[in-house]
Amino acid sequence: MQLLQLLISGIAQGCIYGLIALGFVLIYKATETVSFAQGDLMMVGAFGGLAAMTMLGFPFWLSVPAAIIGMALFGVLVERVVIRPILGQPAFSIVMLTIGVGYVLRGLITMIPDVGTDTHTLPVPYAGEVIRLGGLVISAEQLVVIGATAVLCLGLFAMFSYSKLGIAMQASSQNQLAAYYMGIPVKRLNGLVWGLAAGVAAIAGLLLAPITFVHANMGFIGLKAFPAAVVGGFTSLPGAIVGGLIIGIVEALSGFYLPEGFKDIAPYIVVLIMLVLKPNGLFGEKLRKKV
């Protein structure tokens, strides 16, 4: 029973990692760059939801889509202003650029007087509710996280497999130049991918906020989503979620069964083992150039 309880909390935490990892994978698939700003975009999304609820006084059902759409637009803007000018440069420049974007976002949020340095709670209607199932205690927050992640995954899966846009994104991720020749507007698509990734990050932020708190450094959780993305294979969308779940469960179990301190490094140990044994992850495609 205790194990089951641990598993559920691990899965809920893993869903958050998976959602952030989903953002990494979306951007990596489409533009072959890694966004280190993903965790900070998540933080800004959570603050956006908070601002919509407390300052603007929106009801819950309105402020959630408002925050998500706002973040998606922000993602498109970031791509347009800083990422697009250096398209075609080595991937490492873009990594440094996203680290810079992350610094700026965190710094700007911290600089907001009276708000930035405090921790806040997001007033969600389901806060504190608990469901008892036999001996299990499941909090509503965890159920919402798991449910929302499942719905989002199905939505993204459907989009990538069936919609024209999703197929265009897949094409551009495989070969930008060839996609360009086929008449796919690669630049606009990249903007959309960043918007989508930022929107997913905002959802992750809004889901995480009731479990932890909203504060300027909550974006550091993004660093734990990297192992999730690597374990799943950096190129696979379902892999990101599975990787997130694995990392979440490993973390929950090692926090309980192993000595103190292992909880924080367990994800990294898993990722190192993964990189040595199976560098392309569980679901990653293995490609090789032959000369």
Next chain:
Amino acid sequence: MRFLFKTDYDQDIRLAKHGGHVFWYSLLGVALVLAPWVFPEYWVAQFTFVLIYAIVGLGLMLLAGFTGLFSLGHAAFLGVGAYTQAIMVNAGLPFPLALACAGLLAAAVGMVVGLPALRVKGIYLGMATLAFGFIVEEGIARWESVTGGNAGLMVKYPSLFGKELDTTAEFYFLCLVICVGATLAIVNLMRSSTGRAFVAIRDSEISAQSMGIHLARYKTLSFALSAALAGVGGALYAHKIQFLSPEQFGIIQSIDLLLMVVIGGLGSIHGAFLGAIFLIVMPQLIAMGKDFLPAAIGQAAGLQGTVYGLVLIAFVLFEPMGLYGRWLKVRAYFQLFPFYRQGMFKRQKSFQKSDRLK
């Protein structure tokens, strides 16, 4: 414009290519030696930090700038060096022995981390080093019997030839000597066949391999050398800061180190020094600038992070070759005076080459 007329093969081998080099580097050397008598003690301490970070920067430049392997966990090597030095010196062992051990242990750790580097590329390597950095940081925090854990560890002054180097100036000279030695070592390494092999690996692994370069050996070597320099830098850092705690060697420090080489200019030895100067001077400039800004902005906690981020974005967007690249452009402008063209240093737009197919 200076034209070099070469009459002797020795001219190609000399470190200083012409009289200008000799003059300016001698002037720099004299200025560095005289610095403790000219500048106030606070600034000498800051120069010491610049020298220490330059040693670490040289190591990271070798790895990232010359071999093309990016480490997101370089602070871990710094930490290994710093703690080795602190524990050995506190146990009463002589300073040079401790320094050598700090460098060698960091190199050994670097070789272990280099092992996944043989199998993974690009961003995966970044992830491996990032993961390693977290594990080392947590390891230092938890191994309390040796490292003092989160409570921290005090470090004694270094002593050399029976004399304790307890003044700022004495320690400055120690760092200066080690830094000059490290720089000469790296400059000469980059002129040797090993250095050329590193650059070949950076430019194209496949062509390097076909030229008979043993990728595994050279990548591991690059990791080991880079980690050794970081370890030596960490050892000096331990003596300078005199109090070690695990959070000094976390992800923030790693990103700062990476910021240093990117802003200094990847792929140039000058870049490591320019980056180190930037890393030390920038917080001071921000602190000075605070007084001129309105209180709401100037006193806000996030100002430093925001400025760092903006500077980093600006450099990647507008000056990808870093401070050293800017210097090259300025120099070219004056050397060619009326003939400098806009597009001389223009970046080639390359269409995206897939990382997955390397």
